Amino acid sequence: MSGLELLTWARGPGLALALAIGLFGIVLRVFEIQALGRKADFAKARAITPGSGWRTIVSRSLPPPGMLKRAPLTYLGGYVFHIGLAIVVFGFAPHIELIRGLFGIRWPGLPNLFVDAATVAAIAAMLAVLVGRLTDPVKRLLSGFGDWLAWTLTFVPLLTGYAAFHHLMENYTLLLALHILSVELLLAVLPFTKLFHVVSLFMARWYNGDIAAKKGVAA
Amino acid sequence: MKRPAANNIGGALSDAGISRRDFLGFCATLAAAYALPTFSVGAIAAALEKASRASVIWLSFQECTGCTESLTRSHTPTIEGLILEQISLDYHHTLQAASGAAAEQARDDAMRANAGKYLLIVDGSVPLGNPGYSTIAGVSNVDMLREAAKGAAAIIAVGTCAAYGGVAAAQPNPTGAVPVSQVIQDKPVVNVPGCPPIPVVITGVLAHFLTFGSLPELDDLGRPKIFYGESIHDRCYRRPFYDQGKFAENFDDEGARKGWCLFKLGCKGPVTYNACATTKWNNGVSFPIQSGHGCLGCSQPGFWDAGPFYKALSMPTTNAQKAAGIAAAAGVAAGAAMAYANRRKKAAAKAAHAPVKVEDLVQEKKP
Numbered sequence: 001m002s003g004l005e006l007l008t009w010a011r012g013p014g015l016a017l018a019l020a021i022g023l024f025g026i027v028l029r030v031f032e033i034q035a036l037g038r039k040a041d042f043a044k045a046r047a048i049t050p051g052s053g054w055r056t057i058v059s060r061s062l063p064p065p066g067m068l069k070r071a072p073l074t075y076l077g078g079y080v081f082h083i084g085l086a087i088v089v090f091g092f093a094p095h096i097e098l099i100r101g102l103f104g105i106r107w108p109g110l111p112n113l114f115v116d117a118a119t120v121a122a123i124a125a126m127l128a129v130l131v132g133r134l135t136d137p138v139k140r141l142l143s144g145f146g147d148w149l150a151w152t153l154t155f156v157p158l159l160t161g162y163a164a165f166h167h168l169m170e171n172y173t174l175l176l177a178l179h180i181l182s183v184e185l186l187l188a189v190l191p192f193t194k195l196f197h198v199v200s201l202f203m204a205r206w207y208n209g210d211i212a213a214k215k216g217v218a219a
Numbered sequence: 220m221k222r223p224a225a226n227n228i229g230g231a232l233s234d235a236g237i238s239r240r241d242f243l244g245f246c247a248t249l250a251a252a253y254a255l256p257t258f259s260v261g262a263i264a265a266a267l268e269k270a271s272r273a274s275v276i277w278l279s280f281q282e283c284t285g286c287t288e289s290l291t292r293s294h295t296p297t298i299e300g301l302i303l304e305q306i307s308l309d310y311h312h313t314l315q316a317a318s319g320a321a322a323e324q325a326r327d328d329a330m331r332a333n334a335g336k337y338l339l340i341v342d343g344s345v346p347l348g349n350p351g352y353s354t355i356a357g358v359s360n361v362d363m364l365r366e367a368a369k370g371a372a373a374i375i376a377v378g379t380c381a382a383y384g385g386v387a388a389a390q391p392n393p394t395g396a397v398p399v400s401q402v403i404q405d406k407p408v409v410n411v412p413g414c415p416p417i418p419v420v421i422t423g424v425l426a427h428f429l430t431f432g433s434l435p436e437l438d439d440l441g442r443p444k445i446f447y448g449e450s451i452h453d454r455c456y457r458r459p460f461y462d463q464g465k466f467a468e469n470f471d472d473e474g475a476r477k478g479w480c481l482f483k484l485g486c487k488g489p490v491t492y493n494a495c496a497t498t499k500w501n502n503g504v505s506f507p508i509q510s511g512h513g514c515l516g517c518s519q520p521g522f523w524d525a526g527p528f529y530k531a532l533s534m535p536t537t538n539a540q541k542a543a544g545i546a547a548a549a550g551v552a553a554g555a556a557m558a559y560a561n562r563r564k565k566a567a568a569k570a571a572h573a574p575v576k577v578e579d580l581v582q583e584k585k586p
Binding site: 003005028037 | 453461463464483489490516519520522524525526531532534535536537538539540541542543546547549550551554557562565
């Protein structure tokens with residue numbers, strides 16, 4: 001199978017398969033979590049603070065007082081990686097074309113130089129947090145297979161995308177195919193790994209913020 | 220077929236009114252293409268001038284004659300064209316005056332007289348599905364290829380059909396079309412793909428053979444690296460617009476008029492390796508992207524089956540939305556089933572729960 005054939009498979013059946021598995025998993029897990037069924041809360045709210053759930057979604061992304069100093073690598077590394085990844089995914093013109101091809105929505109892309117810088121920053125941040133995780137005895141103890149898997153599945157698309165764009169290896173077509181396939185793998189396993197936080201984070205934060213507000217600790 | 224009086228290329232070019240300045244210019248282009256130093260221009264010129272007229276047999280199988288048209292009609296007269304004229308093109312059933320038995324006799328004679336030395340050029344794919352799908356003088360393409368390849372010094376597969384199967388081999392490949400390299404595996408085969416290939420690329424490979432007596436270095440797809448070493452995208456004059464994020468969204472929008480990048484209109488330049496963006500076509504006048512149309516990727520294997528021509532390279536080639544819709548519906552159904560199972564489990568656990576009474580408790584005695 002040549003690089004172009006692999007690329008064609010990745011753009012066709014591969015994408016459909018990954019999208020189907022990913023979407024199936026996401027819908028299944030969201031539905032399952034929602035249907036777990038908490039008992040109805042009949043208690044009167046201690047304070048009326050509308051929007052606490054929504055505010056918590058944002059506020060939980062900010063470090064609690066003192067934490068930025070205590071764990072700078074975790075916070076700064078996390079910010080640089082997540083923001084960098086968002087710029088790469090939603091700012092690179094070919095990525096926007098993919099989204100347009102799938103969902104019909106589009107927006108202007110960013111210049112390649114900017115996207116390139118974001119990619120380098122995201123890769124560097126990922127490597128830094130990996131070293132942090134490996135060298136910190138507590139983090140290392142807390143890390144399981146799922147954590148290493150999530151890191152690898154996220155890192156490979158960034159690396160292959162960067163290598164393809166810069167022709168770091170001989171065959172651009174093959175690298176592009178591998179890049180798309182690595183993203184498809186990420187998409188397919190996303191609902192069944194810790195990567196599901198991409199979706200569940202918003203649900204969990206909203207719920208925590210909302211219930212905390214009812215108990216009088218509004219965000 | 221017209222034959223010049225001179226028996227070497229130098230004399231023939233002179234007879235045809237090509238000045239030495241023009242000839243050296245052509246040699247300098249070749250030297251640059253092959254990344255040779257300036258002083259090698261004289262050596263190339265000397266070798267080409269003295270080169271005896273190599274016998275060339277040109278076989279056309281499942282093809283559209285576009286490759287021959289590209290070479291002979293693109294511009295006249297050119298040094299490239301004349302160089303080709305100066306080789307002894309002993310058989311080419313479209314160009315030769317003879318037909319029928321006389322034509323086949325010319326091929327037999329050339330093969331016998333130049334056994335082991337002649338160049339075999341092939342355009343078109345070879346049908347293996349049924350030998351009767353394509354025949355010349357009653358001989359199937361595959362038999363003629365095998366016979367002609369036996370005495371050839373080297374084989375040049377001209378055009379994407381001969382190099383990779385091309386349009387005939389596109390799905391569902393009704394004739395069982397295969398490229399030359401799949402039939403002939405004991406001889407060097409140089410692929411010069413393109414639909415059609417660039418004339419100067421064809422003559423460049425011939426000139427290399429005539430000058431150095433060997434074939435140029437090939438890539439992993441059997442193409443000369445000098446012409447197919449870089450992608451169209453990397454050599455495209457519109458590349459800066461790609462990097463700036465400036466794209467034509469439509470064939471007649473402002474971006475198209477300003478000559479912005481055609482990636483969003485389906486240009487396959489990033490995955491296509493050819494010399495279009497550097498040598499260009501029609502004597503260096505233009506190439507498809509310069510004319511406002513994206514690259515189709517015609518020099519790549521299987522390009523007919525590599526997705527729609529007008530969809531960006533990063534866009535899905537199939538109806539992925541349908542699969543996604545079905546999967547989402549299945550997810551809802553599976554989620555509902557799981558929710559039901561979870562609730563039943565919860566209810567069963569509640570029902571099975573037996574309250575513990577004080578009398579059930581036994582005090583453990585310490586040993």
